[in-house]
Amino acid sequence: METHGLTRDQLLDIEYYLRLTRSLEERVVALFRQAKVIGGLYRSLGQEGESVAAAYALDYKQGDVVQPLIRNVGSILVAGAKPADILRQYMAKGNSPTRGRELNIHFGNPQTDGFIGQISMLGDMIPVMAGITLAGRMQKKKLVGLAFIGDGGSSTGAFWEGMNFATVQRLPLVVIIEDNGYAYSTPTWKQSAVRTLADKAYGFGCAGETVDGNDVLAVYEATKRAVERARGGGGVTLLEVKTFRIKGHAEHDNQAYVPKELIEEWKAKDPVVRFERLLLENGFATQDDITAIEQRVKREIDAATDEAEGSPMPTPSDAALGLFAGDGYWDA
């Protein structure tokens, strides 16, 4: 089996992240149903493969930065985000990375964390990632940025301006464009008239490619090539991953608008199950290895949950602080 340079340990590492992502989200759902998670909840069920695989192709020691959207929790876990921090964010705790000011995975400092969470305006992160990679270049670093955008998000003006700017500036940016079938209730064919999303690359003049998003190794390989192109000065790649959103837009959405057969078809192509089968069938892992990973994941998530649940809510009057540098609120 072609592993694209990945060692056995690395393959098991990827398996760990896949399981961590899925289980962490299941835990968040459970907490949500216990009214411990505040606000909306969005799962990446069925998309964990491309999130983890793409993020795994970065080199965080060189200052690489990954930028997730809501269905890319796996990518920031690979980059080093702590499950306890993610849970604190979901539970609106006062010691979450944003001190309760922002929700779910909207957090992260690109200078120190290896990732930067998004803001809700879709497409906005593309110009921001262009700026981050521009700064990296100005600072003589060799950092590469990896941005995620969905089929819906790629319709916005911000996406277009950001892609155009990054491409013409030849910035070291890899943009994973996920076609997961739907943007809320809007199927991709209503979102855009292109043959396939990677064709938008022609509009910018950057490299474009399409890959099976539920094939972990394929995504890893394609992303690695794109990252190397970027790091070598070859500019932007728009890498389309074809995948599917197994659950609705959010926990409150039963996606009645999606044909049942489509969901079943994609369930059969589950990326995590596929990857595990690959490892087992090719001797990279035994069932014990897999079980050990699952147990480790469970322990870690349990510990993270205890930590998060035991965290305090924010002090109400803190709401008035931290707007400008002057009050030193964020220095502590």
Next chain:
Amino acid sequence: MPETTYIDAITQAMTEEMARDERVFLIGEDVGVYGGAFKTSYGLIDRYGPERVIDTPISEIAIIGAASGAAIMGMRPIAEMQFIDFITCGYDMLVNFAAVSRYLFGRACPIVVRGPAGGGTHGGPYHSLNPEAMFMNRPGLKIVAPATAYDAKGLLKAAIRDDDPVLYIEHKYLYRRIKDEVPAEDYIVSLGKAAIRRKGKDLTIITWGAMLYVALEAAADLEKDGVSAEVIDLRSIIPFDEEAILESVAKTNRVIILHEAPLTGGAGAEFAARIAEKAFDYLDAPIKRVAALDVPTPYSPPLEAFALPNKDKVLAAARELLVY
């Protein structure tokens, strides 16, 4: 001390700050090779090269967004809007990403967004905007509007050095019409401090930007009638010098707030409410605002002149206050 035009003062500020701090760079449309639509960045690319003076596609979203991304990586970008009117195209990035960066995420985003604003140049409705009120209500963004060449330079330097995002509103009408003494040595004008341009005791006029000169002309006319008007140049809208405003009102007991942007929901409304709240007992007459009509700035000169504030409108307001 040499006399410098308002626009040259801006160029000097950028030139000096880029020399002083290698993290400072300029990004915008036609700012590099062309030297800027008004020549504000003339000579910068020759001095600092195209990596630090970046010509962009026509993309206000990308300009502000990329500048913000670079800022959270530790750089100090100056993002130019060719006309401040186009900031509305990038409004989302400025208010939803840059302005909130520290409060929501604990990340400093020290960008300066600057561009020529204001009317009186027959630029029509898309080249005459005074944007301060549009941003006053989005917390996290500082806003300044210099009226003199001295302040133009000092405030821009301060804005660049500020660790928070700053909207720097330069008034195109003043670019080449205003000259004053600008020191060659390094200096800054702190944000949040007003300047009392004329001391008086009968009436206070609070203003900023090009309207400063309208206020001073009106004050000179009032002097002939024995009325002594105090003119305060706020120069910083967020944060603003509340103490200077209240002190002056406590002294003169009559106040006019003068701004070039339209009346309703203009920045003057905030200052008027503040005065009513905190200096109520010192008012001997209602608070008056003189501002543009609530219309887009029209193009034809007689229309534009009628729509915008002028000396006569200030005098009429002053006279009403004085006989109240």
Next chain:
Amino acid sequence: MATDVVMPQMGESIAEGTVVKWLKKPGDKVERDEPLLEISTDKVDAEIPSPAAGTLSEILAQEGQTVTVNSVIARIAVEGEAAAPSAPAPAPPPKPEPAPAPTPEPQAPAPPPQPRNPETPQPTQHPSTPAPEHPIDDLEERRRTKSSPLVRKIAKENDVDISQIKGSGISGRVTKNDILDFLQQPPAEQPVAAAAAPAPKAPAMQFAAGESTRIEPLSVMRKKIAQHMVISKQTSAHVTTVFEVDFTQIDKLRRQHKDNYASRGVKLTYMPFIVQAVIAGLREFPVLNASMDENNILYHRDLNIGIAVALDWGLIVPVLKQADEKNTFGLARSINDLGERARTKKLSPDEVQGGTFTITNPGIYGGLFGTPIINQPQVAILGVGGVKKRPVVVETKDGDFIAIRSMCYLALTFDHRLVDGAVADQFMARVRQLIESGQFTM
């Protein structure tokens, strides 16, 4: 159609007014609110603004004539409809508002309803709802009686009824200057100083041939003084107690420190010491720092000491606010400063209001002591006599001796409705004790 100009009633007790001078003559065009004539009533002379725009058609009361309140003194012919804009000179298009903003604004109808000023175009005022007449009357009434926040504040602190003051603002509103002028006349000061101060170089009185009595109308200020003196006497039960105080220690301190103070721009008089002694006394006997009404004693937290200053044209009492927070130097400087600014008419409204106790100086022209009249609504006033060297008996353990000491009579007039003699005397004893001790930080 004509509008009447009437002699206004400036307060309940006013029954008439005198036309002093017409500023316009019949046939002149007048604008609304333009000054029409000067009148004199029980208050300060003032200008009456025209109630309408038009032409002054006839004058019914001549200069010098006194008429009853509300009588018609002139008429103005108003041209066109009543709502004719006041056409202030250079106005460009008098077109009514350029009709943008059709959106109905729930505007607070604060802006004066009628045709204020086409100069300040307010497109957001909808012409569709003209202000009803009733509120116009109410508005003018409010202006006259409630004036502005600033004026109300000054009036409250000085216990003055705004409607008693002649107003020169629109609708007869009392302006800041009106009330300040009103207050600068001595509300209830000592007659001693009043006798001394006005007409300092009294020119020899001239009598016309055959005239045994010369009639000179009372100035408005003089009427004011007369009124307030009497009111104070009628309000308080005035009693005066006099103490003899040895100022020798103070003399010594002045000698020792006056050059140092002068080098810092401050003249060191007796007053800073007297003020501090008074403060000590008031702390122990707070009833002397109070006011009263029919049912209550109003104790004041702040020690705001008024220091009477004689002026060429009368008397004024600037107030040292929170005088207890200053040391000797601070008091000396403030007293100098207030006195200087009182003489040059540069006091702010804040500085002539809010006093809780007054000190006056009737000994300035050499008198022994005075019996000052209380400055309402206070309950006490301290009159300082002249400091003179006198021979006094000094008792020592070795026997009695005659010594030359600087002596001064301090006379406290107090309101016996609230303050009993024993309290007043104890207060004075304390004041004397502190002054005689010379224990002051310089």
